[in-house]
Structure formats: structure tokens, C-alpha cells
Amino acid sequence: MSKKVIIIGSGIAGISSSLKLKSYGINSIIVDKGNFIGGRISTREIRNGASSSFFFHGAQFFTAKTHEFKKIISSGINAKYIKEFGSFNPKKYRGNKTMRDFLLNLSKELHIQQKMKIIKIKTDNNRIKVLDDKIEEWTSYDGVISTPPAPQNYQLLNQFPSLQKTLKTGSYHACIALMFTFDEIPLYLNTHYDFYNKPGILSWMACGSDLSVWTAHTNEKFSDLNYHKDKNFLKEKIMSSIERFFFRSKIRFHSLHVWRYAKVAKKCLGPQIDPKYPVSIAGDFLEGPNVEAAFISGNKAAKLIFDRLKN
């Protein structure tokens, strides 16, 4: 089918939309405002001389319950860009060696343009035009799939009130991620520590690509109350929680990242495609607070766009 579709966002929802459209014979271009592929499945590099280590300061792992996502996991394991993480039941997975490797391999036949922000979307007869901040020109497409987190998606879709209505129904928890290293790696160290439902401000702490690089995440209660506060205050609070935990080891602060829209608190309800135009939304906000849910929503958006365009 010689249709031209643009997908906004190179997170897992955007990638799955593009893969699914490809399976229907529709080529698409993914554009993303960030420097790197992956959105909230994010990887940050730290160089130690000639070698590098990688923090995973967004999603730390993914799980697979659905047939569609299990297929992705098993082909990634066979091709060695996904590996099992820890020994959990149900199983958890990570990219091998990094989360970015997972996304780069999964999308290697797709057309992706990073560092390009879409600032407006409008209708033009039966086509859709989008305006970006790079070439600053309106470009015309047969269809659009828009995958930013719901509140950012809402801003883009002011010509599509039924989608805006859907996007208004959900909400997110924030999360503050503190990346750190050790002066000397402690002798006894697990790959992760789970603090869910435990006292304190942390929810989870895990190493990245190796045991020298770590990310600590704050829990929903602390994050929602404090995400807008001064970064030094947040840093001190989280550092003191970690230092208490690794009391004999010297911890070195690396960086702090505040995710305003981290995990879906309440899913969005309503139509996923505009009633008149081939404009669809996709993302975790439609299916649930995790990587697999975002993947599934991308598949659904692609099917909706394909059905609309084939008529």
C-alpha cells in the first residue's frame, strides 16, 4: 500500500506501531524529539577510559504476558539482544547489553529520525499535515500515530477533540531517578533491591549494564509530592537513603533525572482513533503502566490506521 504514515515518538509504542504497519505493507517514518531512541526505556552512557557502562534510568526490565510480546522476547533472545534479568517468576527481561541495544535491534529495519519535535498537527482535505521544529515546514501524510505521554499528546491534538477527550481521562505518577556509582564496588551486591511497600522513599534500585552503575527510583508517594522541588534537595534526600543502605561503601553521585510522566496511574478510556481522520494515539496510557502495554497499544493503533487507510 503506497501510503505515507508518520509516527510521533520512538518509544516502544512508536516502534511497535511502525513494525505492525510494516507487516501490513505500509511504510512509516518515526520522528522523536529526544537524542536517542526509546523514550522512557532510556539508557545513559558513562565512559571509563576506553570502555563504557550504561545506566538504565527509565524502565529497568520488561515482562511478557501476551502472545505478541512473547514473540518479540523469544526472537530477541535468539538474536542475543534480549536477556533474562535475575530469576523472577514471571520472568523479567532486559536489553543485551543495554536497553538501547534492544530498541535499536528491534527497529533496525524502520525509518527513525531523532532530534525532531512535532509542534502542530492539522487536517488538510483528507490528509493530515504536521509541523516540526527542525525544517519548520508543514509535511503532508495519509495517517498519523501520536505516542507522547497523554498530557503532551493532548497539546498536539487540539484539532481532534474526540482524541483529546480520551487523553484527558488518564493520569500518571512521577518518578525521580538518581544515577550513582561506587568508588569501590561492594563485595556482596545483588543486581537489584526491591523496596515496594517498604518504609522510606525508594521503590527500586538496580544496576545497569554492569555492577558499577546503578539507578535508584523513588516511590510513587514521594515522587508525586516532590518531583517539582529543587534538584539539590531531591539529590540530598535520595543520596542519604542510599548511603544508609550501602553504609560502608563510598557512593558517587552521577546524575538525577525527574520523570514527570513515569508510570500510568489511571488508564485513558475512549476512542483510540479519530472518528473522521486517520489519526490515532498509542502509548502505555491506553493499556497499562509498563513496556508491554505500550507495545500492545502500538499494535492496536497500527491496525486501526491500516483499516482506515485500506478503504
Ligand SMILES: Cc1cc2nc3c(=O)[nH]c(=O)nc-3n(C[C@H](O)[C@H](O)[C@H](O)COP(=O)(O)OP(=O)(O)OC[C@H]3O[C@@H](n4cnc5c(N)ncnc54)[C@H](O)[C@@H]3O)c2cc1C
Ligand atoms: C523511571 C521509570 C521506571 C519504569 N520502570 C518500568 C519497568 O521496570 N518495567 C516496565 O515494563 N515499565 C517501566 N516503566 C514504564 C515504561 O517505561 C513505559 O510504560 C513505556 O516505556 C512507555 O512507552 P511509550 O512508547 O508509551 O512512551 P514513551 O517511551 O514516553 O515514548 C514517547 C516518545 O515521544 C517522544 N515525544 C514526545 N513529544 C514529542 C513531540 N512533540 N515530537 C516528537 N517526539 C515527541 C518522546 O521523546 C518519547 O521518546 C518505567 C517508566 C519510568 C519513567
